[in-house]
Amino acid sequence: MHFAIPDTVEFTNSGGSVFVGFNVHINGTYHCSVRYRQLLCLHEQLKRELEQPHSLPPFPPKKLLPLSQGQLDERRLMLEKYLQTAASQDPRVASSDLFKGFLLSAQLESSKETSAPVTLDVHLMSGQKISLEVITSDPSDEVLENLSQKLHLAPEFVKFFSLFLIRKDDDGSGEITVIKKLENYESPYISLKSLPGLHRVVLRKNFWDLSVETMLAEDRVALNLLYTQAIWEVERGWILTTKDVRNKLSSLQSRGEKREYLEVAKGLKYYGFVQFGECWCDYPHKGTRVLIAAGNKELNFRVRLQSPDASSSSSSSDSSESVSEGSFRVTRMRCWRITTLHADEVSEALDNCVSPGPRLELSFEYLMAKDRLQWITVVSEQAILMSACLQAMVAELLAKKGSPSTPKAPNRPWSFMRRDGTFHRIRPVIRSVSSDAISEVSVRSQDSTVGRHDEGRSSIKRLSGRLSGMSLKGPNSPSTPANPFVENDAFDGIGDDDL
Structure with a gap:
């Protein structure tokens, strides 16, 4: 939280x-x-x-x-x-x-709000609306159980799905932004009602290990939920496809071959990732525009770089830019934190691309090489969701290792x-x-x-001695945090084989 x-x-x-x-x-x-x-x-x-x-x-x-x-x-x-x-x-x-x-x-x-019966609309990724009779005070887990019973989803598979709040931009673009996962300390009905603009409660899968899908595919309802989410993400470009693959997927979809569709989709770039809107970071240099996706135990960065030989008189901004891709593995993030910056505060990460009003920064300390830790800072309205994704991936990694x-x-x-x-x-x-x-x-x-x-009344897995004397903050470290750091219990060192 x-x-x-x-x-x-x-x-x-x-x-x-x-x-x-x-x-x-x-x-x-x-x-x-x-x-x-x-x-x-x-x-x-x-x-x-x-x-x-x-x-x-x-x-x-x-x-x-x-x-x-x-x-x-x-x-x-x-x-x-x-x-x-x-x-x-x-x-x-x-x-x-x-x-x-x-x-x-x-x-x-x-x-x-008084505790009373109300109707809450929950949407599937296919766009289908399910109207539920709930109590205003029902927390997210009770609403999710209510929904799963109405969908006839097997009880043992409910834990692999969650309710999320999404926003649909009203500027005509139809852009979808994932706001947050709805947690058990909040009422989905009240949380939805309190937000301005066009928001929806949607059901999405909530796991990172794609091997889980083999088990879920044995259940008819779970298979349909995975299938409709995959179609939705392909159509919006969240999963990258080529023209030939797109034609193959369309053919499978028209024949209703859901398992085959998912098998093809699972081999595509960004399947199983959460996509975030365009944001800014200080890597590889200050004021870099970047598209970030979380999945496969990493944060994937698609960085828009200015081409050095681009003509200053070019009429198209696309002609002067190139895209470079890189990934930051969760197991090499030593720790991270969220910071809220206000209009009167100067961000070292974004001193040349400031937008008015408060904004959120996600900063993580990354093991770039054997003896070098470096801070990377991202500025995004979805910074908290990024942090939640990191925590969820770490929790899943630790669970697979048998951590208590x-x-x-x-x-x-x-x-x-x-x-x-x-x-x-x-x-x-x-x-x-x-x-x-x-x-x-x-x-x-x-x-x-x-x-x-x-x-009324694991310890963290540390690096070997070669890093024991290093400060947690490097020269690019952000200022003293107002909030505690999130320590990464899945943090691992770089061995000779990695280099």
């Missing part, structure tokens, strides 16, 4: 008193507005739930007197750092039902503190997707006021 608290908002309670709320953004989009004491209550409950509460970062201290604007800004930044550090420092926090349930409850309260799974915090009842200081009790509900599937946990709220605030 990537947390940001860019600003605050003022609320007035029923008695006319004014209080400050902090606007919490998660993974690049607005999620909720919460008070300081709501987060303090969450912190106190996390301390009781975790067996080693010292793993939590210190919580910003209380103040006896009203805060000045400078003190309020300081508290805002400290709360942002607390949330980011708590979610990344101890994996049990981000995976706990307490933490996810708090975020889901806060989203419901901030949206001013993240331990879960105890599954106990807890309370959500509302803005007005009252509580409602949350009780965990265990539900099994199938008899042989992993049991999943969701939370449902029982709306009962119980009182006021005073009642």
Whole structure:
């Protein structure tokens, strides 16, 4: 998760008193507005739930007197750092039902939605619309289970698919942008409703190991989902084809030969990749335009370079550009981080191609050679999604190596503190997707006021000694991060055979 608290908002309670709320953004989009004491209550409950509460970062201290604007800004930044550090420092926090349930409850309260039946439209990659009857407070996993039952997707295959938010540009281009994967701490209905413009909830596959498709192809519904997504990506140019291959795919599609279509598609460039919109990076030089795709355990860069012998009088910009392709392997990324830059901040990566307004940077430290680490910075509105893709690929790599799974915090009842200081009790509900599937946990709220605030309570694989004395930051390193680094547990060194 990537947390940001860019600003605050003022609320007035029923008695006319004014209080400050902090606007919490998660993974690049607005999620909720919460008070300081709501987060303090969450912190106190996390301390009781975790067996080693010292793993939590210190919580910003209380103040006896009203805060000045400078003190309020300081508290805002400290709360942002607390949330980011708590979610990344101890994996049990981000995976706990307490933490996810708090975020889901806060989203419901901030949206001013009541928990009621509604209709949510979910689209398949073929464009087909599936209308679901859901509850406004249903988290993503419950909506996904609802959808899978309606599609008759085998329960053991549900975990290989996820719900995503996508945006269709309204400038006439029909360009599609993947915004984010919908997580279990949010309601797809509320998240969709809160976004301006034309957005959709879509079902997409959510795995990187293409060998999984052999198993999925045995299920009729799963096969159809893979097939329609492949057609969609070929038609939009996300999967590269030649004219002959395109004709072959069209022939297979017309005959309804889905398995054969997928076998051909799997051999094409960028099959199984997530494509991102055009962005900017500082490699191989500052202000380089680049197209990035994530997949096959790498970030693939297609860099647009200015041809040195291009005529300055050329009337076509394409004639003066060439495209160079390269890949950055996930296993050679030492760590990475996300940074939010505002209009008054100068980016070393983009000092000659600045756009107005805040923007996001993804910076990763890459092992370029045996003894050389280098920072690469990418500026993109999809930087957080890129980071999420990196984390997912690393998690899949570690799972294949047999790394132990993240331990879960105890599954106990807890309370959500509302803005007005009252509580409602949350009780965990265990539900099994199938008899042989992993049991999943969701939370449902029982709306009962119980009182006021005073009642509520791998290690990283390191390089050998030749890099032991090197700094984590090189000469091209970005400034001190506001958010913690994401350490890569799948980081590996370069051996002689690699060179």
